Amino acid sequence: MSTKIKLGISRCLLGEAVRYDGGHKLDRFLTETLGKYVEYVPVCPEVECGMPIPREAMHLEGDPESPRLVTIRTKIDKTDQMTGWAAKRVVDLEKDGLMGYIFKSDSPSSGMERVKVYNDKNMAVRKGVGLFARAFMDHFPLLPAEEEGRLHDPAIRENFIERVFALARWREVLAANKGFGGLVEFHTKHKFLILSHSTKSYQEMGRLVAGANRAPLQKLLDSYQKLLMEALRLRATPKKNANVLMHMAGYFKDQLSSGEKRELLEIIELYRKELVPLIVPITLVNHYVLIYDQPYLKSQYYLNPHPIELQLRNHV
Numbered sequence: 001m002s003t004k005i006k007l008g009i010s011r012c013l014l015g016e017a018v019r020y021d022g023g024h025k026l027d028r029f030l031t032e033t034l035g036k037y038v039e040y041v042p043v044c045p046e047v048e049c050g051m052p053i054p055r056e057a058m059h060l061e062g063d064p065e066s067p068r069l070v071t072i073r074t075k076i077d078k079t080d081q082m083t084g085w086a087a088k089r090v091v092d093l094e095k096d097g098l099m100g101y102i103f104k105s106d107s108p109s110s111g112m113e114r115v116k117v118y119n120d121k122n123m124a125v126r127k128g129v130g131l132f133a134r135a136f137m138d139h140f141p142l143l144p145a146e147e148e149g150r151l152h153d154p155a156i157r158e159n160f161i162e163r164v165f166a167l168a169r170w171r172e173v174l175a176a177n178k179g180f181g182g183l184v185e186f187h188t189k190h191k192f193l194i195l196s197h198s199t200k201s202y203q204e205m206g207r208l209v210a211g212a213n214r215a216p217l218q219k220l221l222d223s224y225q226k227l228l229m230e231a232l233r234l235r236a237t238p239k240k241n242a243n244v245l246m247h248m249a250g251y252f253k254d255q256l257s258s259g260e261k262r263e264l265l266e267i268i269e270l271y272r273k274e275l276v277p278l279i280v281p282i283t284l285v286n287h288y289v290l291i292y293d294q295p296y297l298k299s300q301y302y303l304n305p306h307p308i309e310l311q312l313r314n315h316v
């Protein structure tokens with residue numbers, strides 16, 4: 001990327017002591033590994049909306065669809081203080097050009113899903129969304145968003161980071177202002193990546209791009225971005241990835257010996273059965289792309305969607 005990717009993040013995940021008890025929730029994968037490739041924009045909703053450190057613990061109460069943020073011991077309702085600040089802060093964040101956000105799980109302010117909401121009998125259901133997280137996701141519905149807890153799952157982690165990098169490449173195309181040509185070029189390079197998530201989206205996006213000249217440019221770009229982010233959110237399963245890899249293997253039908261073909265297909269099958277990780281067939285395909293200088297596959301981001309040093313495909 002020409003500039004570092006910016007990600008919003010719950011400030012306590014960076015190790016800053018902003019939690020209600022004066023502590024933090026440092027996440028070393030985020031700071032030490034992913035942190036080498038992104039620039040974080042830290043946000044602590046509770047401190048930024050005017051609450052002290054330390055402060056009384058809070059939780060969500062009432063209707064899980066629109067809960068109140070209330071201090072647990074003294075029962076002071078902080079909802080208006082938080083939502084009033086959040087409405088302004090999300091507008092302010094527009095200027096940062098964020099490519100995604102990593103929320104702190106379980107927090108009544110920052111939790112993205114399954115946050116406890118208490119009823120008047122002090123019984124909790126895990127159906128809430130933290131008040132700032134709600135405001136953020138409503139304001140930026142297409143931005144990749146995840147929680148640090150869920151990011152410990154290798155498949156969720158790979159999916160989130162893949163979406164972040166794809167969005168960053170898309171934004172570079174928009175910034176370069178290349179019009180229809182830029183759209184067609186981006187789509188061509190992402191065909192296999194999109195296909196690995198959804199055949200339906202792949203076909204729909206193909207039709208959109210094929211009819212590109214008939215729609216006003218801005219409308220077309222908006223529609224494409226929405227379809228792209230929705231498609232990439234769908235899980236790329238071993239079955240879908242194996243399908244893509246089989247397509248790619250077809251590009252070498254005239255170059256590989258029968259033994260090499262058999263080996264490639266066997267490795268794809270081992271991956272489909274989840275006996276080896278995705279990086280194994282990808283490495284072999286990349287090897288053949290390099291040896292035979294296959295121009296179309298060389299351009300495919302599917303083979304190289306994020307920095308290999310993150311080792312995201314070693315565990316999926």
Ligand code: SF4
Nearest residue numbers: 011012044104107110
């Ligand atoms: S979870 Fe959110 S509100 Fe709580 S300390 Fe972390 S950043 Fe601040």
